[in-house]
Amino acid sequence: MLIVQKYGGTSVANVERIKAVAERVSKTVKQGNKVVVVVSAMAGETDKLINLAYQIASNPSEREMDLLLSSGERVTSALTAMAIEELGHKALALTGRQMGIFTDAVHTKAKIERISAERAKNALNEGYVVVVAGFQGITETEDVTTLGRGGSDLSAVAIAHALNADLCEIYTDVDGVYTADPRIVPDAKKLNKISYEEMLELASLGSKVLQTRSVEFAMKYGVPVVVRSSFNDNPGTLVTKEDEDMEKVVVSGIAHDVNQAKITVMGVPDKPGIAARLFKGIADANIVVDMIVQNISSAKEPDKPATDISFTVPKADSKKALKITEDIAKELGAKGVDMREDIAKISVVGVGMRTHSGVAAQMFDTLARHGINIMAISTSEIKVSCLIDAKYTELAVRVLHDVFELAKAA
Amino acid sequence: MLIVQKYGGTSVANVERIKAVAERVSKTVKQGNKVVVVVSAMAGETDKLINLAYQIASNPSEREMDLLLSSGERVTSALTAMAIEELGHKALALTGRQMGIFTDAVHTKAKIERISAERAKNALNEGYVVVVAGFQGITETEDVTTLGRGGSDLSAVAIAHALNADLCEIYTDVDGVYTADPRIVPDAKKLNKISYEEMLELASLGSKVLQTRSVEFAMKYGVPVVVRSSFNDNPGTLVTKEDEDMEKVVVSGIAHDVNQAKITVMGVPDKPGIAARLFKGIADANIVVDMIVQNISSAKEPDKPATDISFTVPKADSKKALKITEDIAKELGAKGVDMREDIAKISVVGVGMRTHSGVAAQMFDTLARHGINIMAISTSEIKVSCLIDAKYTELAVRVLHDVFELAKAA
Structure with a gap:
């Protein structure tokens, strides 16, 4: 088999961890596999450099x-190539350029355009373990780019696709994908298998095991991905195409996200083009809007229809988003703008929802029974999300984990 | 003017020092110059990485x-490009590859083969300050190489030549080249001007201000180099072609080097080819031999002529060199091998020696008058070197500095 193994920052945090990575690579090679290793920066290094720059x-x-x-x-x-050589294998370290990872020129969040993997292919055929610097690529004009936070996951999946690898293993400091955050739900179960779609919802909703773009890429090209721990030999979670087994399970996991802020524009005149004006302004500032909910306003003047529009943005962008929203609200003749940062988004995710009904109702009922008020609701084919007061985050995750019987899953 | 400014590790050791570099660059630009900046790694970083590797x-x-x-x-x-931009200039950071520094493939001590400076030239014409990562190049097969310790000096001089720059300024933590080490001789004088040849002798003899290969390169292509401090505005020392002024000064400086070990092969049969056999063995191990002295042995058996051969090697290589020498000595039928590490090489340097006689005699006499025994002597057109017991290093430098009246120089 040809296996791509990606090791994150905590897995290469120091000399001992790098030697442990080399041991695992060596074992994989001795089992008869060809191996491409993709590495992140040592834990803390990227933040140190960002800090210097600022x-x-x-x-x-x-x-x-x-x-x-x-x-x-x-x-x-x-360093990783040296450690692998020290164990008696041939190893070749390749930069993003040497790996042939060509990207667009959108610095700090570049997109991979193509991979010219000839050098890596030749090295693999000559018996080398290829060790690639993750997170980076190069433009056609030879400038270095990076792929955004968590970009090494994307490097690994894209390289696995370019080399037609049999498997892409993502090594991190957790055992895999759980039915909920084990720090909140002690009896959360590790999932043996999960669909790309579910993984996307779970990753983007706060179970930060795998970078969202890497999952999208894996789904698009059908790259089988395993998420597992570099600190033990547990088998991890396979992220793959949806199959019949998965559909039998209605709910796969409960995700939560406390890093969003909710902004509400009140009393917006209900005319076409209003929402477009608002969200274009926010998109122009490169702020990603997550949930958008439009409520019918209890209009006191029925001849002047008005609505409330609520949406969530990352907390890091909330001040900027609030300012833009206030400016546009004034221009649109809205009654006012309100922001709340003490909110949490709780999501129930599962491909089984496509064929099973009643999940949303059960979720709302469960939250209500525990006195948790729902501020906004948004749904997709395979998930239901509710915004709630942040102080109920742990309670909501636990009771939903119970009611959908996830401790029995996996 | 087009000026290349090279800043060493202590000059970019931290955020404050990098900002100070940016201020100096900004000042130089505002005086109407185009500037290329060449930087070393932050002080301590390279050693940290080497340590990790080992x-x-x-x-x-x-x-x-x-x-x-x-x-x-x-x-x-x-970081330096960011700091320069922060002061309102356009700045472009270039890696060794982007600067087009092509080298041979002798890793860790590569030689520059050519510089394709088009990108840098275009950037300069567009008003950018170009900031180049020193010490590094790239092979024709796109592998990263480094130019050996102190290689950023060579990067700077080679780039100055490739761009036909008017001046190459080497910024370090000392004011320039002194008549002797000021830590040993408090009244040592800074030299305003020195010839390439003298600089070569002084640099390779232990006044480690400028990397030897960079001086050779500057001499070969006539690149004017100024060595000066990044910690003040003192004018520094100009390293340039020999001129009439310089020839009037008989001795320019006293150098010392305590990083050599002396190996002596005793009682070597005096036959052709013996020295060649010995030094080929040492060269094959990539050990640089400095002084070589062959003494006629006071042969007890006049029918079997034999000699003693002494030579010096860097202390770091002494164990390896001793082993090789012992093996070859046995093979050659020599009487024995001896090594001393507590030695110092003291050198008197000056282009004026070409036209003035008596310098060597005065040196030997001065050392003798202070009870310092000379173990070996070696001379060139512009220097005389003596090996002495290391404990007399400071005394020897001081008395020679006095006798050649260098405190009055500069």
Whole structure:
């Protein structure tokens, strides 16, 4: 088999961890596999570099930021290759450029356009373990780019696709994907298998095991991904195409996200084009809007129809989003703008929902029975999300985990 | 003017120092100059990385070592470009590859073969300050190389030549080149001007201000180099072609080197080819031999002529060199091998020696008058070197500085 193994920051945090990675790679090679290793920067290194940059410049150039940050993964790739050689294998460290990862020129969040993997292919055929610096690529004009936070996951999945690998293993500091956050729900179960779609909902909703874009990429090209721990030999969670087994399970997991803020524009005149004006303004500021809910306002003046629009944005962007919203609200003649940061989004996720009804009703009923008020609801084919007061986060996750009997799952 | 400014590790050691570099660059630009900045890794970073590598592998791959070490200068180049932009200039950080520094494939001590400076030239014409990661290059097969310790000096001089720059300024933590080490001779004078040849002798003899290969390169192509401090505005020392002024000064400086070990092979049969056999063995192990002195042995058996051969090697290589020498000595039928590490090489340097006689005699006499025994002597056109007991190093430097009246120089 050809296996791509990606090791995150905590898995290469120090000399001992890097040696442990080399041991695992060595074992995989001795089992008769060809191995491509993709590494992140040593834990803490990227933040250290970002911190240096902001001490030097209030608004550092993104091109130079990419050059700066790409150094962390280069260091790890070289050290990891040395550690693998020390165990008697041939190893070749490749930078993003040497791996042929060409991206667009959108610095700090570049998109992979193509991978020219000839050098890696040749090295694999010559018996080398190839060790790739994750998170980075290069533009057609030879400038270094990075793929955004968690980008090494995307590097690994894209390389697995380019090399037509049999498996892409993502090594991290947790055993896999759980039915809920084990810190909140002690009897949360590890899932043996999960669909790409479910993983997308769980990852983007706060179970930060795998970067969202890497899951989208894996789904698009059908790359089988296993999420597992580099600290033990537990088998992990396979992320793969939806299958019949999965559909029998109605709910796969409960996700929560406390990093969103809710902004509500009250009394917006109910005319076409209003929402477009508002969300274009926010998108222009590169702020990602998550949930959007439009409520019919209990209009006191029925001849002047008005609505309330609520939406959530990452807390990091909330001040900026509030300012933009207030400006646009004024221009649109809205009654006012309100923001709440002490909120949580609780989501019930499962591909089984496609064929089973009643999940949403059971969720609302369960929250109500525990006195948890729902501020907004949003649904997709395979999930139901509710915004609630943040102080009920743990309670909501636990009671939903119970009611959907997830401790029996896996 | 087009000026290349190189900043060493202590000059970019932290955020404050990098900001100070940016201020100096800004000032130079505002005076109407185009500027190319070449930076080293932040002080201590390269050693930190080397240390990591040796914790991981007893004999780390040199190719991977180069990839590892090159990251330090990339970090500094990005941070320095950010700092320059913060002062309102346009700045572009370039890696060794982006600067087009092509080298041979001798990893960890690669030689520059050519520089394709188009990108840098275009950027300069567009008004950018170009900031280059020093110490690194790239092979024709796209592998990262490094130029050996102090290689950023060579990067700077080679780039100055490639761009036909008017001046190459080497910023370090000392004011320039002194008549002797000021820590030993408090009234040592800074030299305003020195010839390439003298600088070569002084640099390779232990006044480690400028990397030897960078001086050779500057001499070969006539690149004017100024060595000066990044911690003040003192004018520094100009390293340039020999001129009439210089020839009037008989002795320019006193150098000392305590990092050599002396190995003596005793009672070597005096036959052709013996020295060649010995030094080929040592060269094959990549050990650089400095002084070589062959003494006629006071032969007890006049029918079997024999000699003693002494030579010096860097202390770091002394154990290895001793082993090789012992093996060859046995094979050659020599009487024995002896090694001393507590030695110092003291050198008197000056282009004026070409036209003035008596310098050597005065040196020997001065040492003798102070009870300092000379173990070996070696001379060139512009220097005389003596090996002495290391404990007399400071005394020897001081009395020679006095006798050649260098405190009055500069």
